[in-house]
Amino acid sequence: MDPAPLYLSLKLAFVTTVVLVILAAPLTYLLVYVRFAGKSFFDALLNLPMVLPPTVLGFYLLLVMTPRGGIGRFWQAVTGSPLVFTFAGIVVASLVYSLPFAIQPMKAAFEKIDRRLLESAYVLGLSPLAAFFRVIIPNAINGLAASAVLVFIHTLGEFGVILMVGGSIPGETRVASIAIYEAVEALRYEDAAMMCLILVPISYLFLLLINRLTQRQIYGT
Amino acid sequence: MELNISIRKKLPHFDLDVTFGCRKGRLLVLVGPSGAGKTTIIRMLAGLDRPDKGRIQYGGETWLDTEKNLFLAPQKRRVGYVFQEYTLFPHLTVSGNVAFSAEDKAEVPSLLKRFNIWHLKDRKPDRISGGERQRCAICQAMARRPRLLLLDEPFSALDAVTRQNLREELQKLKRELSIPIIHVTHDISEALYLGDDVLPMVNGRIVRKWMVQFMLKGRPPVPERPAEPEDAYGYRDRQDLSILYNSLEMMH
Amino acid sequence: MKRFSLSLFVLLFALMGSFCPAAAAEKLIVAVAANFILPSGEIVALFQERTGITVEPTYSSTGKLYGQIVQGAPYDVFLSADEARPAQLKEQDLADEPFVYARGQVVLWTAKKSLQGAADWQSVVKNPETRKIAIANTESAPYGTAAMTALEAAGLWEALKEKYVFPQTVAQAFQYALTESADAGFCAYSSALSDKAKGGFFYPVPEAPPIVQAACVLKRTENRPAAEKFAAFLDSPEAKEIKEKYGYR
Numbered sequence: 001m002d003p004a005p006l007y008l009s010l011k012l013a014f015v016t017t018v019v020l021v022i023l024a025a026p027l028t029y030l031l032v033y034v035r036f037a038g039k040s041f042f043d044a045l046l047n048l049p050m051v052l053p054p055t056v057l058g059f060y061l062l063l064v065m066t067p068r069g070g071i072g073r074f075w076q077a078v079t080g081s082p083l084v085f086t087f088a089g090i091v092v093a094s095l096v097y098s099l100p101f102a103i104q105p106m107k108a109a110f111e112k113i114d115r116r117l118l119e120s121a122y123v124l125g126l127s128p129l130a131a132f133f134r135v136i137i138p139n140a141i142n143g144l145a146a147s148a149v150l151v152f153i154h155t156l157g158e159f160g161v162i163l164m165v166g167g168s169i170p171g172e173t174r175v176a177s178i179a180i181y182e183a184v185e186a187l188r189y190e191d192a193a194m195m196c197l198i199l200v201p202i203s204y205l206f207l208l209l210i211n212r213l214t215q216r217q218i219y220g221t
Numbered sequence: 222m223e224l225n226i227s228i229r230k231k232l233p234h235f236d237l238d239v240t241f242g243c244r245k246g247r248l249l250v251l252v253g254p255s256g257a258g259k260t261t262i263i264r265m266l267a268g269l270d271r272p273d274k275g276r277i278q279y280g281g282e283t284w285l286d287t288e289k290n291l292f293l294a295p296q297k298r299r300v301g302y303v304f305q306e307y308t309l310f311p312h313l314t315v316s317g318n319v320a321f322s323a324e325d326k327a328e329v330p331s332l333l334k335r336f337n338i339w340h341l342k343d344r345k346p347d348r349i350s351g352g353e354r355q356r357c358a359i360c361q362a363m364a365r366r367p368r369l370l371l372l373d374e375p376f377s378a379l380d381a382v383t384r385q386n387l388r389e390e391l392q393k394l395k396r397e398l399s400i401p402i403i404h405v406t407h408d409i410s411e412a413l414y415l416g417d418d419v420l421p422m423v424n425g426r427i428v429r430k431w432m433v434q435f436m437l438k439g440r441p442p443v444p445e446r447p448a449e450p451e452d453a454y455g456y457r458d459r460q461d462l463s464i465l466y467n468s469l470e471m472m473h
Numbered sequence: 474m475k476r477f478s479l480s481l482f483v484l485l486f487a488l489m490g491s492f493c494p495a496a497a498a499e500k501l502i503v504a505v506a507a508n509f510i511l512p513s514g515e516i517v518a519l520f521q522e523r524t525g526i527t528v529e530p531t532y533s534s535t536g537k538l539y540g541q542i543v544q545g546a547p548y549d550v551f552l553s554a555d556e557a558r559p560a561q562l563k564e565q566d567l568a569d570e571p572f573v574y575a576r577g578q579v580v581l582w583t584a585k586k587s588l589q590g591a592a593d594w595q596s597v598v599k600n601p602e603t604r605k606i607a608i609a610n611t612e613s614a615p616y617g618t619a620a621m622t623a624l625e626a627a628g629l630w631e632a633l634k635e636k637y638v639f640p641q642t643v644a645q646a647f648q649y650a651l652t653e654s655a656d657a658g659f660c661a662y663s664s665a666l667s668d669k670a671k672g673g674f675f676y677p678v679p680e681a682p683p684i685v686q687a688a689c690v691l692k693r694t695e696n697r698p699a700a701e702k703f704a705a706f707l708d709s710p711e712a713k714e715i716k717e718k719y720g721y722r
Contacts, residue, residue, distance in 0.1 A: 062652070062654060063652070065654075066652050066653060066654040067653060067654075068652070068653055082604070082605070084654045085605055085638050085654065085655075114307045116304050116306075116307045116308065117307060117308075117310060117311075119267075119269050119295075119302075120302065120304065120308050120310075121310075122268075122269070122294075122295045122296055123267050123268070123269070123295045123296075123298075123300055123301075123302045124321060124322040124361070124362075124365060125296050125299070125322045125365065126296065126322065127296060135310060138310075138312040138313075139310075139311060139312050141312075163641065167605075167607070167638030167639060167640065167649070167654075167655075168610070168638070168639040168640070168641070169637065169638060169639065174639075181641075182610055182612065182613065182641075184536075184540060185534060185536035185537055185540070185610065185612065185613035185641075186536060186610075186612035186613045187536070187539075187540070188612075
């Protein structure tokens with residue numbers, strides 16, 4: 001059994017988690033604390049990847065990521081190489097795919113913070129940006145952790161989207177879920193079973209972690 | 222006067238319309254039934270709320286002027302604000318809270334000692350009592366050397382004994398400070414105990430003494446012409462205030 | 474109230490009707506390899522017209538269909554993209570004797586104008602402008618295996634490793650080439666002849682062995698006469714005409 005797909009899956013999950021948690025925090029801040037026109041439409045749009053079938057999402061992502069598409073063209077102009085069929089490409093796809101899963105726990109955590117804490121911070125002289133880092137983040141840390149774990153697991157299991165935009169290139173975009181699928185297709189059932197055997201406990205461990213973190217939120221630290 | 226405020230705002234059940242001022246070193250109490258608009262006023266003083274029309278001035282500074290479209294952010298006003306609850310940061314210890322935006326971090330230990338919370342300095346807010354939390358909140362506000370101290374029913378959530386202790390401490394504090402202090406409460410005895418100036422508020426208006434007599438006698442009295450505008454306030458005894466509330470109840 | 478009960482009655486009647494298994498005896502489920510989608514669509518329609526037997530085709534990659542059949546999927550006939558799988562099914566006593574129903578061919582197809590009009594397919598794949606080449610999964614898609622054979626024969630397989638992109642099916646390889654996600658793709662000849670391919674250009678790949686596509690009637694079919702009729706129809710002159718139109722021999 002070739003270990004490369006497993007490493008690739010873990011690498012993808014890790015990179016996606018780090019980038020997405022950093023990206024989702026200000027987005028969630030916007031959703032929770034800022035009033036603007038069309039907010040509910042924006043919120044629904046951010047949740048769209050959760051309800052679209054992954055292959056549909058993958059299909060549209062492929063269209064915009066090819067060198068002729070919007071994002072693909074931009075990427076090509078900035079970096080000189082294509083976005084589609086690269087590791088960067090499947091990271092972008094994973095970011096879109098898991099965005100709602102990053103936002104939900106964070107949103108719940110931000111909303112639980114009493115407004116008066118923020119107001120107290122403002123009166124004590126903190127700008128909204130400083131208050132975000134010194135008051136909101138420390139008090140939402142469980143939500144952030146839950147976001148990270150959720151995104152990680154979700155990315156580990158990602159299949160349909162990566163199938164469409166990845167191209168299954170060994171060492172670059174052939175992640176474990178695709179490798180397992182191909183092994184089954186090629187009747188290499190033992191290889192498939194072996195990879196599953198390793199993925200299952202990893203995912204289970206992370207699920208346990210999520211439970212511990214969210215429980216602490218309910219019962220208090 | 223150091224602080225002058227004159228605002229108007231349309232609220233769901235009534236219109237808020239008040240004008241008053243506060244001098245340095247004086248403790249002014251806004252007293253009245255819940256929902257009279259007292260909290261809204263001090264939130265405006267802190268910069269957390271805005272009136273439809275009005276002006277707030279502190280010393281020579283204009284904090285708010287709706288006509289000239291001036292608004293000074295709460296961050297810049299250097300006001301101390303003590304909420305009724307949830308005023309401490311739960312992720313920080315007592316000393317962390319006090320040091321949060323202390324003017325001079327070296328002062329923090331002496332501040333903690335002065336407010337009698339030195340022995341709690343490494344504890345988190347959920348591990349100390351309600352009274353200790355409020356003392357910590359006042360300490361946190363004072364650490365910033367505020368120009369104005371606002372307290373919004375700070376003792377209402379506490380038991381009677383703790384309340385009395387903290388009232389006494391606040392009295393002592395007042396004598397040491399030379400800033401205006403505005404205190405909101407619905408408790409008449411607290412108002413009379415603490416207040417140098419007492420402003421009863423009902424339904425968004427300050428009730429002046431001569432209005433009570435007008436209401437009781439049913440005819441316009443000769444309005445008192447006080448020497449200085451601010452001496453139009455001053456309910457000095459419990460009876461006055463009780464008469465006020467009773468007559469207001471009769472009116473409704 | 475009367476209107477309501479009338480419409481309820483009609484609704485119940487219609488529902489009952491749909492449960493009647495009356496015509497179900499004359500229905501076939503046929504598993505078809507993805508590359509044969511277009512010609513099979515026409516063949517099936519013609520067959521239905523001629524015989525009145527309903528045929529429901531299912532399209533997927535050969536590998537997946539094979540796996541499903543081994544696991545007991547209720548297909549009546551299997552149209553594979555290779556010879557190996559039907560042979561394996563015969564060996565496992567799951568199918569009748571396989572027969573060849575079509576011969577496909579791998580071509581190199583590109584949508585890019587700059588890659589058109591070259592001398593041969595080798596110069597296209599070697600061209601530095603060709604950064605990504607789509608090849609269907611070489612383990613489970615016969616067209617991918619054939620393309621790999623051609624590249625190995627030309628001594629290019631290892632050298633161009635960086636360029637390959639491996640979609641799951643040969644149809645997806647064509648899609649990648651069509652959208653220019655890949656600069657060129659090894660596709661089925663039938664794709665190159667389709668309407669969608671109008672703006673593109675294909676190069677024959679003689680080094681790739683013809684894709685001999687075999688079919689078989691599955692032993693578990695509950696409608697053997699109909700299934701055998703369909704199998705025979707695949708070899709009829711009309712079916713042959715359709716196949717040739719789509720580039721199969």
